Structures are given as structure tokens and as C-alpha cells.
Amino acid sequence: MYAAEVTKSVRKPTNLSLDSALLKEAKALGINISRSAEVGIAEAVKLHKQEKWLKQNAKALASSNAFVEANGLPLAQHRQF
Template sequence: MQAAETTKSIRKPTNLSLDSALLKEAKMLGINVSRSAEAGIAEAVKLHKQRKWLKDNARALASSNAYVEANGLPLERHRQF
């Protein structure tokens, strides 16, 4: 969520249904529920995008890994480690 914090974003009021006991505890602890919900949603979006990218690119990754297994790294002789 760092990118969202460094740029000005338009905030939109939203209604959420939350567990009442959890909401009460969060308020007692002084937790900013809106910011915490936003952080949780941002993390869920990030994870979803990661999984989707891996799924969408699975064939290319498998092909690349198979090539390296069969032939080694293309410029391996130039590696200094």
C-alpha cells in the first residue's frame, strides 16, 4: 500500500459489514478501522494479482525452467559467483 500512501488518492465512503465484537475491540484499542480495512483490502488485492500473474504465466515459467534444466543458464560462463 506504500504507493497509495505516497500519492493523493480520492477516498470514497463505503458501507461495510463487520463483526460487531471485533469492531468494538478495535475501537477500544484506538485502531483506525477505515485505514486498517483499507490496508487489509490492499494486501488482498496484491495477493490476488500475484496469484493471477503466476497462473497466467505458468506455461512460460515452466518452459523457461525446462530450458534451463536441459541447457543450463544461457550466459552462465560469464557469472562471477
């Protein structure tokens, strides 16, 4: 799903420094270096955003968890499981 989104974006040439042995092996295996780097960077961005969101919302999450601990889940009586 994400790979399809990546192909629609505007590309910008860039220089990267990569481990030469890893680069050689990837080329020998027919791996598209640019796409693989892009996927890896996209994953790193996603993880960074998740961590940032969790840090920014830590107080709200703690408050919500404390409420549930003290009072139980809202509407728990309506749960089917």
C-alpha cells in the same frame, strides 16, 4: 511506502459489515478502522493479482524452467558467485 500512496487517493464512503467484537476491540485500541480495512483490501488485491499473473504465465514459466534444466543458465560462465 504504500500507506503514503493510499493517502493521496480519492476516498469513497462505503459500508462494511464487520465482526462486532473485533470492531469493538480495534476501536478500544485506537486503530483507524478505515485505514486498516483499506490496507487489508490493498493486500488482498495485490495477492489476487499475483495469483492471476502466475496462472496466466504458468506456461512461460514452465518453459523457461525446462530450458534452464536442459541447458543450464544462459551466461552462467560469466557468473561471479
